[in-house]
Amino acid sequence: MARRHWLDPLARKVLQAIGDLPADPVRPAAAPTPRNEEASWCIDVNRATADDWRRLPGCSEAMVDLLLRLQQGGVQFSQLEDLARLLELPSALCAQWRPHLVFRWHGDAPPLPDQPPLDLNAGSPTLLAASLGWPQERLQRLISERRRQPFQHLADLQERLCLPPDAVEALIGRVTFGAKPSGPSLPPRR
Numbered sequence: 001m002a003r004r005h006w007l008d009p010l011a012r013k014v015l016q017a018i019g020d021l022p023a024d025p026v027r028p029a030a031a032p033t034p035r036n037e038e039a040s041w042c043i044d045v046n047r048a049t050a051d052d053w054r055r056l057p058g059c060s061e062a063m064v065d066l067l068l069r070l071q072q073g074g075v076q077f078s079q080l081e082d083l084a085r086l087l088e089l090p091s092a093l094c095a096q097w098r099p100h101l102v103f104r105w106h107g108d109a110p111p112l113p114d115q116p117p118l119d120l121n122a123g124s125p126t127l128l129a130a131s132l133g134w135p136q137e138r139l140q141r142l143i144s145e146r147r148r149q150p151f152q153h154l155a156d157l158q159e160r161l162c163l164p165p166d167a168v169e170a171l172i173g174r175v176t177f178g179a180k181p182s183g184p185s186l187p188p189r190r
Helices: 009-017 034-038 050-054 061-072 080-087 091-100 125-132 136-148 154-161 165-169
Strands: none
Touching: 050 061, 061 080, 061 154, 080 091, 125 136, 136 154, 154 165
8 A cells, every 4th residue: 555645735735747757546445334424524723712622522621722722822732642742631531532633743853751740840940951951030920920839730830830732731641730630721811
């Protein structure tokens, strides 16, 4: 079976139209089964709407709000494991979501985590400086804000420190926020 080109669908169609790529092979339509119909819809995780997220079994309004706040802040996900850690999804729910999620990166390549998770609410200033590589002013804001109130999740961190999307993306899968009650809790919006 021929491999599909790595380009996004629109770019692939343009290249096929000008003759730089061969046309996609025509595949015979398979008779749909209940399982095929069930998995036939997909969500582009980094462009999903609230209604898209709500289609997923077990996706609470708190999860939808958190995901949309991160998306509005420009944060993108590169794999299900990052999403599962952020939302604290059980394995069974991850298995149900997997067939419906598509991780398309919009922009430059995603950063890959290379360290064990760092607790941003409990890490020493020296450890934070060494692990994050942030400017001193940003580290001081982080320490000051966590004294005022511990961070709940990445969206809370991004909003309170006014972090750019690339700084938050670099933290996905690399940081934790200490022990907290089950499920993501959301602070009131300011």
